Amino acid sequence: MAGLKLLPKRKERLGDQLYGQILEQIVSGALTEGDKLPSEKELCLMFEVSRPVVREAMMLLQADGLVVARQGSGTYVQRRPPQGLIALAGASDVAGILRCYELRVPLEGEAAALAAKRRSPEQLERIKTALDELTRALESPASAAAADFAFHRAVAEASGNDMFVSILETLHAAVENSMTLALNITAQGSAERSRRVLDEHGRIYEAIAIGDSDAANLAMRYHINRARQRITEQQSDV
Amino acid sequence: MAGLKLLPKRKERLGDQLYGQILEQIVSGALTEGDKLPSEKELCLMFEVSRPVVREAMMLLQADGLVVARQGSGTYVQRRPPQGLIALAGASDVAGILRCYELRVPLEGEAAALAAKRRSPEQLERIKTALDELTRALESPASAAAADFAFHRAVAEASGNDMFVSILETLHAAVENSMTLALNITAQGSAERSRRVLDEHGRIYEAIAIGDSDAANLAMRYHINRARQRITEQQSDV
Amino acid sequence: MAGLKLLPKRKERLGDQLYGQILEQIVSGALTEGDKLPSEKELCLMFEVSRPVVREAMMLLQADGLVVARQGSGTYVQRRPPQGLIALAGASDVAGILRCYELRVPLEGEAAALAAKRRSPEQLERIKTALDELTRALESPASAAAADFAFHRAVAEASGNDMFVSILETLHAAVENSMTLALNITAQGSAERSRRVLDEHGRIYEAIAIGDSDAANLAMRYHINRARQRITEQQSDV
Amino acid sequence: MAGLKLLPKRKERLGDQLYGQILEQIVSGALTEGDKLPSEKELCLMFEVSRPVVREAMMLLQADGLVVARQGSGTYVQRRPPQGLIALAGASDVAGILRCYELRVPLEGEAAALAAKRRSPEQLERIKTALDELTRALESPASAAAADFAFHRAVAEASGNDMFVSILETLHAAVENSMTLALNITAQGSAERSRRVLDEHGRIYEAIAIGDSDAANLAMRYHINRARQRITEQQSDV
CATH class of the missing domain: 1.20.120.530 (GntR ligand-binding domain-like)
Structure with a gap:
């Protein structure tokens, strides 16, 4: 996930924002199926958000079938949504x-x-x-x-x-x-x-x-x- | 059910009103467990309401376990709620x-x-x-x-x-x-x-x-x- | 439903047998959508079975969406299954x-x-x-x-x-x-x-x-x- | 979990056996609420069983509310069943x-x-x-x-x-x-x-x-x- 530009915006629920930004990476192909996501700690640092915010975003990405957590190993991209998704709805709206x-x-x-x-x-x-x-x-x-x-x-x-x-x-x-x-x-x-x-x-x-x-x-x-x-x-x- | 004073009031949903009035009869003991209710047609006449209103009230009384319909026979009182119920809430509020x-x-x-x-x-x-x-x-x-x-x-x-x-x-x-x-x-x-x-x-x-x-x-x-x-x-x- | 040949066979569960025979009438077109079925009492006489057997068969026909009971009016044919159904399975097997x-x-x-x-x-x-x-x-x-x-x-x-x-x-x-x-x-x-x-x-x-x-x-x-x-x-x- | 005597027996489903042995530790108090369980790898070595067997046992202990997995941290004892449980049923029967x-x-x-x-x-x-x-x-x-x-x-x-x-x-x-x-x-x-x-x-x-x-x-x-x-x-x- 090196070289990703994850720009934390300042609006709406933070968890939804982070959700939206990771979703964008998956839709654009910057993160592809099977890729491992950064650890909780790394995500906190990258996005300057607290641990509960990271956990919330990860939980929702998982509930939506986009990522999967493997016990004791980490979280992986599981599914790439259609290209048009972000065009049709703002990335952070998708969570809502x-x-x-x-x-x-x-x-x-x-x-x-x-x-x-x-x-x-x-x-x-x-x-x-x-x-x-x-x-x-x-x-x-x-x-x-x-x-x-x-x-x-x-x-x-x-x-x-x-x-x-x-x-x-x-x-x-x-x-x-x-x-x-x-x-x-x-x-x-x-x-x-x-x-x-x-x-x-x-x-x-x-x-x-x-x-x-x-x-x-x-x-x-x-x-x-x-x-x-x-x-x-x-x-x-x- | 002869001699009951079923006074149709003029407020709120008619179905809830009718529900409330039949409920009052059951709580007061004017109708007791096992009693057969008047037919749909009779209820329409007694309360001067349309058939859909009677059906709605009967369906809800049934959903709440107060009356039971026996196929091809009619509808019967099944359960008498506690005396205090009407005192604690208006009879027609109970439906809501x-x-x-x-x-x-x-x-x-x-x-x-x-x-x-x-x-x-x-x-x-x-x-x-x-x-x-x-x-x-x-x-x-x-x-x-x-x-x-x-x-x-x-x-x-x-x-x-x-x-x-x-x-x-x-x-x-x-x-x-x-x-x-x-x-x-x-x-x-x-x-x-x-x-x-x-x-x-x-x-x-x-x-x-x-x-x-x-x-x-x-x-x-x-x-x-x-x-x-x-x-x-x-x-x-x- | 006059003229139907409803021949009570002697095998398996009686309710399934009766179910099968009414099903045959519906599949063959002897009974068509919207037709009213005979009353419980009439069915008992026609098939020489007891009331619980008739009730069981009617309940299952209803559960399968083939007939529908209308409160205080009777039971009506609701859906005609495909012609081939009886050919593919014995009529009384369908219930099972x-x-x-x-x-x-x-x-x-x-x-x-x-x-x-x-x-x-x-x-x-x-x-x-x-x-x-x-x-x-x-x-x-x-x-x-x-x-x-x-x-x-x-x-x-x-x-x-x-x-x-x-x-x-x-x-x-x-x-x-x-x-x-x-x-x-x-x-x-x-x-x-x-x-x-x-x-x-x-x-x-x-x-x-x-x-x-x-x-x-x-x-x-x-x-x-x-x-x-x-x-x-x-x-x-x- | 040092000093535990985890004796792998040879009978029935291996997952249920392992389940039973960990259960015994929890019931006896050798493992108490909040204690961290050994890792998957350690459990494989301790009991000389394969990874799928360990996973099965852990999954079932979790389903029964006895242990809880915390993402990225490990698995912890969550609840101690009543003392009499093992006396009333064999430890490995409890899983079944x-x-x-x-x-x-x-x-x-x-x-x-x-x-x-x-x-x-x-x-x-x-x-x-x-x-x-x-x-x-x-x-x-x-x-x-x-x-x-x-x-x-x-x-x-x-x-x-x-x-x-x-x-x-x-x-x-x-x-x-x-x-x-x-x-x-x-x-x-x-x-x-x-x-x-x-x-x-x-x-x-x-x-x-x-x-x-x-x-x-x-x-x-x-x-x-x-x-x-x-x-x-x-x-x-x-």
């Missing part, structure tokens, strides 16, 4: 976007489970309409994020618990942000990738339609987790 | 309070799982301090809700994801409200009940301390679900 | 096969989660080899079930807990049976369907490789649940 | 017993969830009878394991899926073994501890009785996980 998915997996998984038990015929109809809208929108990613959000909102509404809708509304900007990023990455991928994104939404709808709450929970959690993973996967992964 | 738990189970379960993986030694220390505080506070329920909230907030902070803290802050009033109700009901119960509430918190702390994220998730979900159940259980249930 | 998936979802989900935490490099290599084998085998469904089983066995082995392997071995015949059925249905479907089956296995492998136990659990549960659903889905569903 | 719980958590959790959805009135009655039996039996631990197994078997039967019963039967010896151990440890503890074990079973019964499948799943998973934890907890933990 991936954190948003962590919240959505349990939250929307539960909303989908409740929707399978409680949706009225009208609510189910609205989820179906949102799904059709999303099918059309996926051809032009600009409008797809709004259609995507509308689908997830319709599911939350069908949960029979307004608090799920309120939370999703609170997160509106962050969620649509992450959807735009995810859909842009999808759009740069194969047509197959778009079909899978649609298929994932279709499974959620079906499970809610037949009232299978476990399947609805599972399909929603799987979908959001896949969306999170796609952000850091090479497009060749499909 | 129980809804809050539905959200907290997946949300805080995930926060606890992440905390087990990511908490710094300082964050763990803060969870321990909050636990000790709660132990003392349980002797005077007035201050216990604040101590209880502080414990849950410390866990969310240790998740390494600020969004969990933000959501909990957003829910502050609703959550502390439900804690006050739950702790008051606990305080009216046996000393054994208080010990169990403490034990549940202790398990969450322990799982986070040893870094077992599945156990932490499980202990938190179990605790919140038990708190929700205690609200509608007779104290003799312990 | 779908029951096997219910067990595998939690069991193998946990095995995958443990594998993500504990697999040695050699065990991971064996999972990869099994995945490559499956990729080749999917072109000739005859051998695909064996390759599919080998993949699932390799994951169980990597769990570091021999009991997961023992149980899978105990279930060998039943599991390979269900895989053969599922893969035959897949083979009659589009090439897209085969790609998805492979993709699902790929996700499990990846999550184990990067050590993400929650993602591994989720990917395995999703895969097995999808396999179960594909058995009763029309091929046009993809 | 704890592995059995790993399987039971997802398996019986799912069985309880299905039981909440499907149990007939007769099946529910049988679960209640088993619970009453267990209440009586807890006063004489000798017969309690059989009563405990009968309760878990009755839940599996109520799942409407015979495979859950078959698996539990297959595990009969191992499960009753672990129950005997857990109940003996409970019996050596306070009366409070016995009340909690009963309370946990009571929660499972109640959730099944009111048909709440999520609560049943949660209560069963929590109970089995607690049983597993109690085996290695000091009795003062309650």
